[in-house]
Amino acid sequence: MSVTVTARASPDALLALASKEGRGRLKIFVGAAPGVGKTFAMLSAARSEQAGGRDVVAGLVETHGRRETEQVLQGLEQLPRAPIVYRHRVMREFDLDGALARKPSLLLVDEFAHTNVPGSRHPKRWQDIDELLAAGIDVWTTLNIQHLESLNDVVLKISKIRVRETVPDKVFDRADEIVLVDLPPDELLKRLAEGKVYVQDTAARAVESFFKPQNLTALRELALRRAAERVDAALVERMQAQAIEGPWAAGERILACVGPDAASPGVVRTAKRLADLMDAPWIAVTVERSGVGLDAASRKRVDSALKLAESLGAEIHTLTGNDLPDELLRFARFENVTQIVIGRARGGTLRQWLQRSLPQRLMQRSTDIAIHLVPLPADSTVRTSPSLVARMNASTPAHFLYAAVAVAGALLVSRGLAQVIPSASLSAVFLMAVLFSAVKSGVGPAIFASALSFLTYNFFFIAPLYTFTIAEPYELLALLVYLVVAVVAATLAGRLREQARVSAGRVRAMRRLYEFTRRLSGLATMDAIAEGAASEIHASLGRPVMVLLPQGDELVLAAAWPPEDLLDEAGTMAARWAFTHAEAAGFETGTLPIVPWRFLPVRTGDTTYGVVGVMMQGKDGAALDSEAQALLDTLTEQTAAALQRAALTRDMVSARTATETERVRNTLLASISHDFRTPLSSILGSATSLLTYGDKIDASATRDLLANIREEAEGLDEMVRNLLSITRIESGALELRRDWIDLREIAGRVIAATRRRGAAHRLVLEWPADVPLVNADASLIEQALGNIVANAVAHTPPTSTIVIDAVVEAGWVRLRVTDDGPGIPAADLPQIFERFVQSASAKTASNDRGGVGLGLAIARGIMLAHGGTILAVSPVEAGRGTRMVLTFVNTAATEVKTS
Secondary structure, three states: OOOOOOOOOOHHHHHHHHHOOOOOOEEEEEEOOOOOOHHHHHHHHHHHHHHOOOOEEEEEOOOOOOHHHHHHHOOOEEOOOEEEEEOOEEEEEOOHHHHHHHOOOEEEEOOOOOEOOOOOOOOEHHHHHHHHHHOOOEEEEEEEHHHEHHHHHHHHHHHOOOOOOOEOHHHHHOOOEEEEEOOOHHHHHHHHHOOOOOOHHHHHHHHHOOOOHHHHHHHHHHHHHHHHHHHHHHHHHHHHHOOOOOOOOOOOOEEEEOOOOOOHHHHHHHHHHHHHHHOOOEEEEEEEOOOOOOOHHHHHHHHHHHHHHHHOOOEEEEEEOOOHHHHHHHHHHHOOOOEEEEEEOOOOHHHHHHHOHHHHHHHHHOOOOEEEEEEOOOOOOOOOOOOHHHHHHHOOHHHHHHHHHHHHHHHHHHHHHOOOOOHHHHHHHHHHHHHHHHHHHOHHHHHHHHHHHHHHHHHHHOOOOOOOOOOOHHHHHHHHHHHHHHHHHHHHHHHHHHHHHHHHHHHHHHHHHHHHHHHHHOOOOHHHHHHHHHHHHHHHHOOOEEEEEEEOOEEEEEEEEOOOOOOOHHHHHHHHHHHHHOOOEEOOOOOOOOOOEEEEEEEEOOEEEEEEEEEOOOOOOOOOOHHHHHHHHHHHHHHHHHHHHHHHHHHHHHHHHHHHHHHHHHHHHHHHHHHHHHHHHHHHHHHHHHHHHHHHOOHHHHHHHHHHHHHHHHHHHHHHHHHHHHHHHHHOOOOOOOEEEOHHHHHHHHHHHHHHOOOOOEEEEEOOOOOOOEEEOHHHHHHHHHHHHHHHHHOOOOOOEEEEEEEEEOOEEEEEEEEOOOOOOOOOHHHOOOOOOOOHHHOEOOEOOOOOOOHHHHHHHHHHHOOOEEEEEOOOEOOEOEEEEEEEEOHHHHHHHHO
């Protein structure tokens, strides 16, 4: 029963169309050389669009002094150019921001390959245009064919001039429409001589160098060919997106069919010659039957032919299907193929007919695609498919022993049933033995079991018994029918067994790939990903694996499995080549093929993150087959994605750190400039007054000025000490000089110093009698407590009360500083111990000096260094007040409990 397969659109083509939704459309006017009329053609078409009511704006148009171009430009709105200062000169460039703000329906931007002046947002104009397209603006632009990146070396050979401004081919290929502006070389030279391209002196030099007739002819051919390729690619993309089956013979496309026969290399070379003669793209495909694997020799021949095709420039595809002609024709129509090249083997009449069945079926089913037959070389003895003998040899002697045992078991069962069941029905028992052999051991042992069952049944159950003689003709017919049924059943069962084996292998590979991806997704650093990738690729392929990552200017071994510390010089060179050139190097490549390793670049987009090396020759000397190669490529891509994620995370952390560092630096500079300026101004004013009017100022005023200088200097000294302290704390260089100290004595010194600095607050020391000594650094604890009291003074009104007391608990001594000020807002409370954090809402009108914002951060650092804690509680009573609690370990109480 035939099954009709409905043509479906290509997912890739649909995704490509979907990616263009919301973007502007790009039209490129392409020419072979300057002066062919690209800008004139663009402006003329734009005038037609404007006449139709479209909003057209000329973003940037280079007329080069050509009168015809200037005339057709008149009447179009032009954006003013943006001034950019470069090397003390004002340059005029395309105003990207102005174009985005204006946002016309159609924008004209000349010279697609232009390099912008340094200081512009993007280094290249095509990047400006890409941003415009992303904003939904349609853009028309111009391009000379020599500015394409892939043609740069070709143009150099033709013109002996290196073109410095280039456009990546992928950007050109993404254009929605290509318009070829063509002009014969003679007419272009005539325009050049008339001064319509360059001024006379420049034109004369151009004719002597670039504008030679042979150069223009070669460039014209390049432009025509490249435009035709782009149009052909657009045609195939549209056909695939709309599920239109070909062929549409708008251009030739060649398909080479590669199989496990010796004709495949000839097929590949013939397809290459046809493609060169027709200047057509070509594709090499191989079809794998679902669930049917190839032996090692056949797989090697297929891989070799595909590698040959890839080296000759073919696009490689692997198809899966049981109906080879149907799968080939489906793919050919989908890719708009016009000619198929296929091999035909030599051999006897029957063998030749069998081998020609595929070409014959292709010709029968397709009337619109040309079929080319390539004969097998005369000296070749390679079979096109595994023979029965080969299948028999693929099984081990144990498999045939199992088949014989199965037949012997069927014989015993049949002898037991012979008394109650007619002999004609006992053949089903032997058929079960055949099926068991097929499922257990494969096709070869099953056919062996079929023949053995045939003979056994004849010997023991068909008269005359115990001979191989058959008395009645109908019994012979029944035996032959039984044999045919047994062989067919064995073949089908063996094929199902092979399909199950292949499917199980693919399921294992998919599960391994899933586990690999899941494991890599849980790793954060590049070294951890390298370790995970090396072990997983080794487990999947069973080959030694190493991962190399860049470190500075060197490529170092980051991970290997089994563990490996060294790589020989040749291997290092191959790995470095793969990393530098983003190409595979090593075994069976064009670079250092003598190295037993193959190094693959771990790459996403334009960035190479490292290299994966795999030992290609196993212990048995066998290289990786195509399925293992495909698995390796997939694992490498997954590794690249994981490394890209780790690199992005690292860059994000670095950027966040840099941003935080910049914020801290700016905050510090702003705070220091403000908080240092005020006391310095006061010191400078007092000192100036003493120097200028010293003999005219009375003794009391002099003492006041000197006291003011001392107070402000002490304040500066405190700020400097805080800066030095936070530096030591964050660098881990804070040294503790522990001793048994009296917290009451330290609190008294802090209160006295605060009063000496002019604090008008009421400072109260409430100290219980049972507070023990604590083991701590006296100067650091005094600094921490002083910062807390100073913070309370700074953020409470002068009429406030600040109480310092202590609470003794089991194993702890808590030193508390409590004020009755407005308190700390709940939103600011979690961050008050961070550096440079100040509660702006807590400042009072009478005290606008907020400080640097380091006091509480230093207090926290000092307490943590002592093994204690610091805590802020707000409000304390009736919705007001703040309490800072410094908790010390009661070492004395701990020692008493221990003793």
